[in-house]
Amino acid sequence: MPRVVFLPANVTVEVPEDETVLRAAMRAGLHINASCGGAGVCGKCRVFVEEGEVEGESLPEGGYKACTLHPRTDVVIRIPVESEVDRRALLRPLRRVATSWLEARGPHAFPHDPMVEKVFLELTPPSLEDNLADLPRLEMALTKAKALERLEVDWKLLKPLPHLLRQEDFRVTASLLREKLLRLEAGDTTDRLLALAVDVGTTTVCVELVDLLEGKVLEETSDYNPQISYGEDVISRIEFARREGGLGILHEKILDCLRRLCREVCQKRGIDPEEILFYSVAGNTVMSHFLLELEPRFLRETPYVPVTSRYPLVPAEELGLPGRGAMVHLAPCVASYVGGDITSGVVATGLAREEPLTLFIDIGTNGEIVVGNRDFLACASCSAGPAFEGGGIKHGMRATTGAIEAVHIDPNTLEPMIITIGNKKPKGICGSGIISLLANLFIEGIIDQSGKYRRDLKHPRLREGRDGWEYVLVWAKDSATGEDIVFTEADIDNLIRAKGAMFSGYQTLLESVGLEIGALERVILAGNFGSFLDLEQAIIIGLLPDLPRERFFFIGNSSLMGARLAAISKEAQEEMERVAGMMTHFELSAHPRFMDYYVSALFLPHTEIDLFPTVKKWLEEHGTLARR
């Protein structure tokens, strides 16, 4: 991997092939003015290559656009000092908390022993001396081969049975799920065994085509949950479901989506979707209800009761999903707002099999948390809302192309350095960008601890807009929308309430089981923005607790991982059942101290600054608070 030495700060970083110099600089904690998100249009991010070979767009006035630049060998790059103000910034690269991405953690290792299996049988053809009927002939061979006590056979399998047996002279392949015969094929088809792992999120649906023989993902794809048209969040969709025919529409929309994604991954590999033998689905309780067209109404009416917490296996055919004889498994849920996605996620982390006391955090459209280890599990949902997915934020957006995913603000010029997903002109700000921006505004003393803009700072980017005070992150000329991209005090307020709900959630849940935050030996972050989340920034704003950094991990889409594991490993599927069974759900709002915790958390990072010792120390040392 090429190394880049940034001058004049003399900071060295390794740069992966697909990373631009702009991104590498941000990762290194170095500021380069950059307004267009890496689209290469503003030309502000000029750098000079002093040594080594590079690829990228050069500028007529000399130098290269950092946002397009890739080193091909070890290089030395000078960030130009455009002004004295810039110089001050460059000479103080560590004034801000060092950018630190979360360490990625892979899924827990479960034994490779898929839920479904294929058995090739060479039966003795019947004769006058041995004219046992077809089914018992198959049954005897199969129960013997797999040491089964009995074989469960749906009557519909009887129709093709005699023909399949005789097609290749009584050489057949039987597909089993436990003691249930799912499919019968002529000849030997044991070289193919496929499953689809599915994460049905409120916003996004992700699928993986899994080769169960190898236990590996062949293809993956994802798309927005088409139910979004009927409501952004689960509550509005439950409301929609109450209308005449509404539930049916939501049910069909998600199935349509699954069928489409399934076809897509199969097509990429030239696989007939009818080959799929198992669907392993994880989704929150509401999504699971919609998937099976179950009444969601009582999920949001006290006492918040799901139709079921464990779902029976469903024949794929009955849901109109492809796969002859395939069965659909849904991850069990714990409560109305702690669903199969969490159960699945906990399985993926393996935390319920290990000793360290772990906090599992899934920040999606809502926030769900689990605390525990192999001995106990407690969970709760935090009413955090969708702020971290861009919901309720004026220019918030989902983490797609054109979303600002990382921000740095020059402490002297207050000019931003932004990076967008896909290096496109910015359209809005997604979760990780929002956290990044909030942390920067706070660190640089542009907002105070209660999230208000400092009225005394005179700067064109700080102004009173239609929605109150705001910071202009991108000027209209540089944005994809042709409008200023701003970050309002109302946005900040929403974010503080969201992070407050999360933090007070950790406190309340831990107290419910007689523990404190300091006792946490590990924090695992699941969800979409984990990979882009700057750990220090998340701690600075008080979204994550101020614990030793080596205790933090991110695992990505653990719901999908768990779904995949449940397909690949019977033990993982059993672990799902066990996790769902041992998880104690706490209704946070019912806890007497919850409101106190919540109100105290409505501060940056927290009213009790001693809960955030490293943030306190940094603020003291760097004097940012003194700017106020």
Add this chain to the structure above:
Amino acid sequence: MPRVVFLPANVTVEVPEDETVLRAAMRAGLHINASCGGAGVCGKCRVFVEEGEVEGESLPEGGYKACTLHPRTDVVIRIPVESEVDRRALLRPLRRVATSWLEARGPHAFPHDPMVEKVFLELTPPSLEDNLADLPRLEMALTKAKALERLEVDWKLLKPLPHLLRQEDFRVTASLLREKLLRLEAGDTTDRLLALAVDVGTTTVCVELVDLLEGKVLEETSDYNPQISYGEDVISRIEFARREGGLGILHEKILDCLRRLCREVCQKRGIDPEEILFYSVAGNTVMSHFLLELEPRFLRETPYVPVTSRYPLVPAEELGLPGRGAMVHLAPCVASYVGGDITSGVVATGLAREEPLTLFIDIGTNGEIVVGNRDFLACASCSAGPAFEGGGIKHGMRATTGAIEAVHIDPNTLEPMIITIGNKKPKGICGSGIISLLANLFIEGIIDQSGKYRRDLKHPRLREGRDGWEYVLVWAKDSATGEDIVFTEADIDNLIRAKGAMFSGYQTLLESVGLEIGALERVILAGNFGSFLDLEQAIIIGLLPDLPRERFFFIGNSSLMGARLAAISKEAQEEMERVAGMMTHFELSAHPRFMDYYVSALFLPHTEIDLFPTVKKWLEEHGTLARR
């Protein structure tokens, strides 16, 4: 019950209310000329009432038509002596073997413990302190109430679950089949528990609406199997099934018929067919295959292999049969030509639970036999063909209105006395009539031991017709068809081959298990004509073995009885499985002595007359054989 003294023979019989004097006379072994089958049109059956009160049609020339006459008190009836020939006949009433109907035997008593059950549950409604989901709430209560290890719930039951639970404040009735939840209803519905018992015969379909709470039949009905239009016997239907779409047609026809009969019995009782919770079906292997649309082709191709011998439970809904959540149980079969009707029949007799060595005979479209007791069971099918159902007999017909069901021939005048079903003008001859006629012809020496008409007997009723020699049983003027009803030598030949197939079947099967006919402690006759069958006549023609008469019983439609028992009693259903499992099937034609036995049986009653000692003795004593 009124008693009738017949003069001049001075024979007394008791006459049930619904029996005519004509029938009573035949039962008493007395001849009255009667040509119109009891329709009251020929007026030949004149009798005089000398004492007592009667109801019936009087004749202008005095006396009454015996075929319409019912005694209301004890009566004395004189049969007029129309000629000297008649007188001789009347004075020798015992010249023929006394008419002896078979003793009826009821089904075996199994404990009342239906396959399906209803459980009324009063669940604790959920609260914030106890917000278990709906399904596990139900599950816990149900598994506890019935001490179940687990509960199997189809996902489709989840849809209505939350509404049903809340409809009557969490008071619900669950319907179970073993550990499977079939249906859920709001409130207490345990006062209704209904099943449909079904016998799917090749010719006739019989159903009973069964109240499982009381274990009794509420209604019954039957109809022809509509598949008859596509073939009279199983072989021709299997052939039809091989045509494009043929199997589907046969499948739909029988289901249509079941739906119609089901509606019919329910309507009679004002019951919603959707209340039905269980279908217990018994049918031969071919009928069972058609019912489930299973490939019948290999049933008739060597080595004669059914698709299955035990049928999985089938959701009624998937067969388009009414009954929310109802399941369809099919009696297990033993081989291609020993089906669930036989398994069911054996269960109904209870012979597999008792000590006496029993021969079970089911003469339907084909003949199936079972020999055994509680220790062993052996079975076989005899290629008897449909002769005893009227098939292959020139004027043969099924046992419906207008069929001649009993015949007596005056030994002197050779004039017949006939009785038809429904006392209508005769249309043809059914099974019991055929046996009756054949026995009479033989006893009276009108045919010889090989079944040929005596050419030397000059009588208008004996003639050479288009199809060879024949006896005119009914003249055209007295028949419903306006044609002579005759009985040809070809008919007799068919019957002798049919009874020969049966008798050699008994011998071969018994020899296969190391036994002889004399060892039989009991003979149970199943099938339609058992109740009309004259035991002595059946023995005389060699259809039944010549054993002490008290060893014979008839049980009627044992297939239907067994189906009903399997619905009413888990033990009976388990007995079905056990019977099917312990039954050894013998392919008679594979036995080295079968052909010898068969050829020897092509004689009346048998080539080895010593096998029929009482027939031999009677013939010697009454000298009928001497007529030849």
